[in-house]
Amino acid sequence: MPRAKITEVAREAGVSLSTVSRVMNGNQSVDAALAERVREVAARLGYTANPLARSLVLGRTQTISVVIPDLANPTFQAILRGLSHAAAKDGYHVLISDTEERVEHESEVATTTRQRTDGVILCAPRLPQDELAALLPTIAPAVVINRGPQENAPTVAADYGTAIMALIDHLRGLGHRRLAFVSGAVSSASGEARRRALAAACDADPGLEVIEIPGGVDFDSGAAVASAVIDSAATAVLAFNDLVAMGLLSAVSARGIRVPEQLSIVGFDGIPFAAYTSPPLTTAAVPAADLGRNAWAAMHALLSGADPVATETFIPELVVRESTGPAPR
Amino acid sequence: MPRAKITEVAREAGVSLSTVSRVMNGNQSVDAALAERVREVAARLGYTANPLARSLVLGRTQTISVVIPDLANPTFQAILRGLSHAAAKDGYHVLISDTEERVEHESEVATTTRQRTDGVILCAPRLPQDELAALLPTIAPAVVINRGPQENAPTVAADYGTAIMALIDHLRGLGHRRLAFVSGAVSSASGEARRRALAAACDADPGLEVIEIPGGVDFDSGAAVASAVIDSAATAVLAFNDLVAMGLLSAVSARGIRVPEQLSIVGFDGIPFAAYTSPPLTTAAVPAADLGRNAWAAMHALLSGADPVATETFIPELVVRESTGPAPR
DNA sequence: CTGTTAGCGCCTTCAT
DNA sequence: ATGAAGGCGCTAACAG
Numbered sequence: 270m271p272r273a274k275i276t277e278v279a280r281e282a283g284v285s286l287s288t289v290s291r292v293m294n295g296n297q298s299v300d301a302a303l304a305e306r307v308r309e310v311a312a313r314l315g316y317t318a319n320p321l322a323r324s325l326v327l328g329r330t331q332t333i334s335v336v337i338p339d340l341a342n343p344t345f346q347a348i349l350r351g352l353s354h355a356a357a358k359d360g361y362h363v364l365i366s367d368t369e370e371r372v373e374h375e376s377e378v379a380t381t382t383r384q385r386t387d388g389v390i391l392c393a394p395r396l397p398q399d400e401l402a403a404l405l406p407t408i409a410p411a412v413v414i415n416r417g418p419q420e421n422a423p424t425v426a427a428d429y430g431t432a433i434m435a436l437i438d439h440l441r442g443l444g445h446r447r448l449a450f451v452s453g454a455v456s457s458a459s460g461e462a463r464r465r466a467l468a469a470a471c472d473a474d475p476g477l478e479v480i481e482i483p484g485g486v487d488f489d490s491g492a493a494v495a496s497a498v499i500d501s502a503a504t505a506v507l508a509f510n511d512l513v514a515m516g517l518l519s520a521v522s523a524r525g526i527r528v529p530e531q532l533s534i535v536g537f538d539g540i541p542f543a544a545y546t547s548p549p550l551t552t553a554a555v556p557a558a559d560l561g562r563n564a565w566a567a568m569h570a571l572l573s574g575a576d577p578v579a580t581e582t583f584i585p586e587l588v589v590r591e592s593t594g595p596a597p598r
Numbered sequence: 599m600p601r602a603k604i605t606e607v608a609r610e611a612g613v614s615l616s617t618v619s620r621v622m623n624g625n626q627s628v629d630a631a632l633a634e635r636v637r638e639v640a641a642r643l644g645y646t647a648n649p650l651a652r653s654l655v656l657g658r659t660q661t662i663s664v665v666i667p668d669l670a671n672p673t674f675q676a677i678l679r680g681l682s683h684a685a686a687k688d689g690y691h692v693l694i695s696d697t698e699e700r701v702e703h704e705s706e707v708a709t710t711t712r713q714r715t716d717g718v719i720l721c722a723p724r725l726p727q728d729e730l731a732a733l734l735p736t737i738a739p740a741v742v743i744n745r746g747p748q749e750n751a752p753t754v755a756a757d758y759g760t761a762i763m764a765l766i767d768h769l770r771g772l773g774h775r776r777l778a779f780v781s782g783a784v785s786s787a788s789g790e791a792r793r794r795a796l797a798a799a800c801d802a803d804p805g806l807e808v809i810e811i812p813g814g815v816d817f818d819s820g821a822a823v824a825s826a827v828i829d830s831a832a833t834a835v836l837a838f839n840d841l842v843a844m845g846l847l848s849a850v851s852a853r854g855i856r857v858p859e860q861l862s863i864v865g866f867d868g869i870p871f872a873a874y875t876s877p878p879l880t881t882a883a884v885p886a887a888d889l890g891r892n893a894w895a896a897m898h899a900l901l902s903g904a905d906p907v908a909t910e911t912f913i914p915e916l917v918v919r920e921s922t923g924p925a926p927r
Numbered sequence: 928c929t930g931t932t933a934g935c936g937c938c939t940t941c942a943t
Numbered sequence: 944a945t946g947a948a949g950g951c952g953c954t955a956a957c958a959g
Contacts, residue, residue, distance in 0.1 A: 274952060285930045290954055298928060320714045321654050322952035326935045330650065332693070332714070340679040350669040353696050362711065364661070365694045367682050382691065385649045385661070488870065515874045541817065545844045547876025603936060614946045619938055627944060651936035655951045 273314040282310040293318055332362040333568055334382035334389040336375065340367040342486070343540040344510070344557045345392060348414060351561030352390065359569055361387075372396055376404045383408040387572055390414065390564050391422075394457035410571035412564045416458045418580045423567040425560050425581045429459045432553035432585035433466035433507070436535050437477075439551070439587060440505045444596035445533060446476055449503035451484040451494050451513055460509070463537075467507075484513055491516025495524065504533065504596040511536035511543040511552055518546055518592065529594030539588055548591035555585045602643040611639040622647055661691040662897055663711035663718040665704065669696040671815070672869040673839070673886045674721060677743060680890030681719065688898055690716075701725055705733045712737040716901055719743065719893050720751075723786035739900035741893050745787045747909045752896040754889050754910045758788045761882035761914035762795035762836070765864050766806075768880070768916060769834045773925035774862060775805055778832035780813040780823050780842055789838070792866075796836075813842055820845025824853065833862065833925040840865035840872040840881055847875055847921065858923030868917055877920035884914045 279289045284307060291299050292307040293316075299307075310316075324330040335352060337345045353363045364386055366378045375393045383389050388410040393401065398417075405411050405421040413419050415426045440448060450467055453460045467479050480501045484494045491513035498506050498517060508514035514536030518528060526532055528548060536543055539554025563581055570577035608618045613636060620628050621636040622645075628636075639645075653659040664681060666674045682692045693715055695707045704722045712718050717739040722730065727746075734740050734750040742748050744755045769777060779796055782789045796808050809830045813823045820842035827835050827846060837843035843865030847857055855861055857877060865872055868883025892910055899906035 276952080286953080287931080287955085288929060291929090294954080300928065303929085317713065318954095319952050321650065321659065322935090323954075324714075324935095325650050325654050325937095325952080326954050328935075330714075340675065340682060346669065346675050349694075350696065353669060353694060354698065357695070362714065363694050365678075365682060365692055366686070367679065369683065384646065385653075385659075385691065488874070515871075519874055542844075542871040542874070545817075545848055545871070545875055604938095605936080615937080616939080616946060617944090620945090623938080629944060632944085647938095648936050651951090652938075653951095654936080654953090655938050657951075 273311075273316040275316070275318065278307065278311050278314055278316045281314065282307045290318075329387050329572075330362075330385060331360060332364055332386045333565075334364045334366065334379070334386040335392075336366045336368060336378050336382065336389060337392040338368050338370050338372075338375075338394060340365075342512070343542070344538045344555060347540075347557030348392060348561040348564070351558030352565050353561070355562045355565040356569075359565070361565075361569075368393075370395075376400060379404060379408050379411075388412070388568050390568055394459055395455055398458075410568065412567045412571070414560055414564050423571070423577045423579050423581070425564045425567060425583075427459075427555045427560060427583045427585050429462035429585075430466040430469075432537070432555070432587070433463050434470065435585075435587040436507060436537075436551075436553055437467070437470045439589060439593065440507075440533060440535065441474070441477065443505070443533065443593060445505040446478060446596070447501075447503045447505075448477070448479045449498050449501045449506040450479050450481050451491070451498065451506060451508045451517065452481050453509040453513075454483055454485045454490065463507075463509075484509060486510060487512045488516035488519075491518075492520035495520035498532075499524070499526065505593065506532065506534050508534060508536050511538045511540045511550060514550055514552070514592075515543070515546055518550070528592055531597055533593040533596070535593055537585075539585065543588075544590065546592070551590045551593040552588050553585040554588050556583050559583060602640075602645040604645070604647065607636065607640050607643055607645045610643065611636045619647075658716050658901075659691075659714060660689060661693055661715045662894075663693045663695065663708070663715040664721075665695040665697060665707050665711065665718060666721040667697050667699050667701075667704075667723060668815075669694075671841070672871070673867045673884060676869075676886030677721060677890040677893070680887030681894050682890070684891045684894040685898075688894070690894075690898075697722075699724075705729060708733060708737050708740075717741070717897050719897055723788055724784050727787075739897065741896045741900070743889055743893050752900070752906045752908050752910070754893045754896060754912075756788075756884045756889060756912045756914050758791035758914075759795040759798075761866070761884070761916070762792050763799065764914075764916040765836060765866075765880075765882055766796070766799045768918060768922065769836075769862060769864065770803070770806065772834070772862065772922060774834040775807060775925070776830075776832045776834075777806070777808045778827050778830045778835040779808050779810050780820070780827065780835060780837045780846065781810050782838040782842075783812055783814045783819065792836075792838075813838060815839060816841045817845035817848075820847075821849035824849035827861075828853070828855065834922065835861065835863050837863060837865050840867045840869045840879060843879055843881070843921070844871070844875055847879070857921055860926055862922040862925070864922055866914075868914065872917075873919065875921070880919045880922040881917050882914040883917050885912050888912060 392414040411422040536550045536552035543550040721743040740751040865881035872879040
């Protein structure tokens with residue numbers, strides 16, 4: 270019960286505030302014996318410096334703000350986890366904000382939370398680039414996750430384009446030529462990256478065809494596009510993420526379609542559960558925890574005045590499981 | 599960019615600090631015209647009161663601390679999500695701490711984070727009751743999740759006992775008499791509740807047999823006990839949670855055991871993914887987001903001086919899916 | 928080496 | 944209705 274204030278410790282130990290403060294902060298310039306006495310009194314009183322007061326005078330809170338769009342999404346959860354563990358290891362606290370996919374609030378949340386923290390790590394896939402660019406300088410130091418390189422903040426991101434390529438190559442290798450792409454309903458940074466990669470793949474291989482089917486980002490939206498996918502006559506489908514893939518897999522299976530014999534499905538993200546569907550999902554595993562860990566490392570560097578890398582990129586790993594197989598016929 | 603301090607606003611508006619403060623806090627005792635002018639200047643300068651300074655003088659931070667044992671666990675994630683959404687709605691921030699299942703740190707984390715927040719919501723299933731009891735008064739106000747009623751803090755919990763009963767009744771109804779229980783390796787509050795319910799069921803029905811198999815709390819530990827489960831000759835198994843159930847389901851399936859024809863499996867928690875395994879998992883759905891929401895409500899009441907309910911209990915819902923079926927033979 | 932004196936930025940009596 | 948002054952609890956010059 271850190272009820273005790275520095276004043277009481279000082280009085281009890283018969284010294285001045287400054288001395289107590291020095292001792293508590295490990296300032297060597299205090300007589301050893303005196304320091305020991307102070308420490309003892311402090312211990313006896315259960316004294317700990319009030320972090321708020323320290324923050325006010327020191328100008329730092331030992332806390333960072335993390336804003337993410339959706340705590341229900343396993344990928345963001347993993348990012349948060351890696352981040353929070355890493356920050357904790359360095360003695361930092363994490364203030365978490367879930368914007369619940371309401372893009373209009375992201376800037377404000379970032380700004381507001383920034384005031385009570387030392388910096389913000391921003392995961393805002395759908396925030397328009399110009400807004401983001403305008404926001405960043407006002408909340409520095411900031412680190413951005415899963416967006417292209419930024420003017421005013423280091424960036425930690427997965428390379429969605431390359432991962433999509435790997436997925437496509439995998440499918441092409443299996444003989445698939447007509448692909449469906451269930452895109453996230455909303456235009457996100459990573460969605461764009463996916464789309465670009467798809468387009469590039471089509472350009473490179475005229476025999477390849479990709480039908481884009483608008484969808485969402487969760488189970489339900491995956492299930493919802495089942496008909497559209499089937500109607501598309503595609504032999505393989507790239508889902509926006511594993512959640513969508515799982516919803517889709519479940520829905521098409523329910524309609525008697527066999528995966529992968531009649532339809533191959535690939536997910537994206539590599540959430541742990543993707544290994545437990547039936548059949549297990551082929552996917553591109555985004556090292557989300559690493560993203561989080563590295564986002565913290567970048568922030569830590571910023572906070573420590575070290576010069577951080579401006580852009581860090583992770584290549585998702587292609588994980589081939591049983592939801593993909595040779596193209597039918 | 600809330601760079602502006604109250605002093606600048608005051609100077610710019612030609613008034614005193616106090617006036618600005620009053621205006622910003624909606625204190626009516628300020629001349630309307632003057633107030634308007636101040637507001638305008640404040641807006642122009644992008645002024646916002648420094649939350650840290652306010653916290654220091656006001657003695658409240660508008661932030662609560664949430665400590666949970668494992669951010670990788672979907673149930674805790676859901677709790678956090680419900681909690682954070684509810685708190686945000688009331689204008690509160692959330693400082694999140696993941697103790698990574700290191701029970702020895704839970705007290706300290708709670709104490710430390712309490713100092714920078716207005717209260718702590720504690721999810722510490724394995725913290726010994728006496729330690730918890732000793733801790734609570736020192737971190738008040740506190741709210742405890744998923745533990746028995748506490749002396750010094752309101753409690754929000756799922757009724758594990760009743761849920762286990764429902765699961766057992768379901769299995770008994772299917773003719774199962776020899777059950778395996780894959781217990782979490784560690785003794786947690788909810789683990790005890792499960793065990794008690796199991797024991798009670800055995801007492802009530804001498805024909806019922808329950809073999810306890812020590813396990814963990816995640817996929818891998820579920821897979822790890824596959825042999826033990828098979829060797830136990832049980833016709834149905836209650837997994838500690840859905841994760842364990844999934845790992846187990848996957849492992850026994852790989853050994854050619856058909857679920858539920860040869861072995862019924864039930865999980866616990868009702869994580870979203872449990873619906874997507876093959877076969878989909880019968881489970882007891884803990885309303886985790888509700889737990890979180892209500893934990894916040896309890897904290898909010900505490901913070902507002904309202905008298906909160908001391909103990910709130912949620913009954914998990916039995917969700918019957920295809921992983922359970924009639925006992926073989 | 929230790930104590931005294933200023934603030935950090937804001938809110939709040941207390942006067943006026 | 945407004946301003947001046949004190950203090951929230953602590954750290955950091957600045958003096959001794």
